[in-house]
Amino acid sequence: MHVAVLGAGTMGHGIAQVTAMADHEVVIRDVNPEFVEEGIESIEENLEGGIERDKVSREAADAALARIEGTTHLAEAVADADLVIEAVPEDLELKRDTLEDVEELVDDDAIIATNTSSLSVTEIASAADHDGRVIGLHFFNPVHIMDLVEIVVAEQTDDGTVATAHEFVEDIDKTAVEVTDTPGFASSRLGVALGVEAMRMVEEGVADPRDIDAAMELGYNHPMGPIELGDVVGLDVRLDILEYLREELGERFRPPQVLKRKVRAGKLGKKTGEGFYVWEDGEIVGVSGDVDGGDGDE
Numbered sequence: 001m002h003v004a005v006l007g008a009g010t011m012g013h014g015i016a017q018v019t020a021m022a023d024h025e026v027v028i029r030d031v032n033p034e035f036v037e038e039g040i041e042s043i044e045e046n047l048e049g050g051i052e053r054d055k056v057s058r059e060a061a062d063a064a065l066a067r068i069e070g071t072t073h074l075a076e077a078v079a080d081a082d083l084v085i086e087a088v089p090e091d092l093e094l095k096r097d098t099l100e101d102v103e104e105l106v107d108d109d110a111i112i113a114t115n116t117s118s119l120s121v122t123e124i125a126s127a128a129d130h131d132g133r134v135i136g137l138h139f140f141n142p143v144h145i146m147d148l149v150e151i152v153v154a155e156q157t158d159d160g161t162v163a164t165a166h167e168f169v170e171d172i173d174k175t176a177v178e179v180t181d182t183p184g185f186a187s188s189r190l191g192v193a194l195g196v197e198a199m200r201m202v203e204e205g206v207a208d209p210r211d212i213d214a215a216m217e218l219g220y221n222h223p224m225g226p227i228e229l230g231d232v233v234g235l236d237v238r239l240d241i242l243e244y245l246r247e248e249l250g251e252r253f254r255p256p257q258v259l260k261r262k263v264r265a266g267k268l269g270k271k272t273g274e275g276f277y278v279w280e281d282g283e284i285v286g287v288s289g290d291v292d293g294g295d296g297d298e
Contacts, residue, residue, distance in 0.1 A: 001168070004029065004078045006098060007087035008039025008070070011115055014143025015085055017043045020064040021056075021144075022172040027069045029077035036070040043068065046144050078105050083168060085137055087115040090240055095119065096127035103128050111161055113137040118188045118241045121154040121181045132158035135165050138185060139174075141233065149174045154181045183248035184241070191229070192241050196256060198226035202276065203258040209276045209287055227276045228284065231269035235276075239263050261290070 001024045005016045008030040016028040016039070030036045044065065050056030071077050078084050084106060086098050095114055102112055111133050114124050125134035136152025149169045153162055162178070169176040179186045198212050207215075213225020230238050238259065245253035262268070262275060267288065269275030278286040 001025070001082045001171075002080045003027075004081040004084045005087060006030075006074070006077065006084065006102070007089075007115075008035045009087065010042075010141055011139060011143060012087035013039035013042045014046075014141065015087060015115065015139055016068055017046060017064065017144050018172050018174070020067040021060070023067070024172075025067050027071060027077045027081070029071050029074060031072060033072055036072060040065075040068065040070050046142075050144075074101060075105050078102055078110075081106055081110055083111045083113065083164075085113045085115060090116060090119060090237065092119050092123065095124050099124060099127045099134065103130065109133075111135065111164055113165070115139055116152075117237075118184050118192075118244055120183070121152045122156065125154045125156045131156035133161050135161050136181065136185070137165060137169070138187065140187070147175050148187070149176050150185055150187050151176050151178045152181050152185055153178060184245050188241060189245065189249075191226075192238065192245065192253065195226040195230050195238060196242060196253065196259075199230070199256045199259050199276075202227065203256050231275035231277050231279070233269070234271055235259060235268045236263050262288075 003019050003024050003026050005012050005026060005028045008028050012028060016026045020026045028036060028039055030039065047056055047061040047064065051058055051061055084102050086095060088094055088098055095116060099112060108130065112128065113135050114121060115137055116124065117138055121134070121136040125131040128134050134154060135157045136150070136154065138150035138152060140146035140148050151162070151165050151169065166176055177186065183189070184192065201207060201212055202209055209227040213227050216222040216225045224232070239255055242253050242255040266272060267274045270279045270282065273279050274288055276288055277284045278288055
């Protein structure tokens with residue numbers, strides 16, 4: 001299968017990596033050549049890490065890299081694609097515009113998937129003339145490690161597209177859960193609900209972020225606590241999802257003030273070096289100095 005991945009960021013390059021590891025030909029596309037280069041470099045780093053941990057052989061890593069091409073040209077990326085997966089930023093209009101542009105360039109039987117984590121796949125799909133071929137494939141970060149892919153079925157998605165999505169997810173050695181297109185789907189809705197309550201606990205002085213995370217890791221066997229996960233995902237991403245869910249589902253998803261303040265200050269988590277934690281070289285080295293309470297919700 002020929003797969004085009006649109007977006008070379010954290011999710012895009014991860015999707016490209018696991019797809020190439022499953023013997024598919026992959027083209028990864030972004031608007032800036034530097035972004036494309038950085039995405040492929042990140043894949044190389046992930047594979048080197050896998051080799052060092054004896055998870056991936058040198059031969060398999062080299063073969064996967066040989067199956068990946070990079071480009072800034074959309075037409076070139078999707079020309080021969082059987083499946084296009086967009087992993088552009090979480091902006092509804094951007095995703096709809098991307099889908100419209102892709103549909104003009106691909107064959108009639110090509111499937112178009114969105115990697116949105118919370119936006120309405122039905123609304124995204126409505127931008128397409130042949131909307132039955134549009135589906136959600138929600139991957140999880142880091143893609144090369146996380147087993148789950150959420151298959152989100154829009155109102156327009158036809159049965160053949162759903163079946164092909166399941167086959168693809170199985171082929172790349174992931175586990176699929178199928179959900180109907182509703183705000184936040186299953187995973188984001190549950191995960192964000194836990195994350196926002198953890199932030200409120202920090203804001204109210206209930207416990208230190210480290211203790212809240214430890215409670216969930218040790219008491220509930222979560223691989224990562226909700227505060228740390230928010231930092232890893234990006235606090236700006238968390239805020240955008242909460243604001244969307246608040247609009248769609250009500251006040252229980254109201255963003256806490258501590259989250260709003262951090263985003264306004266540019267403290268977005270791991271990617272900026274500080275969120276609820278302080279990060280250096282991808283590792284937590286301390287707790288941020290401004291998480292000791294707030295003004296409550298607006």
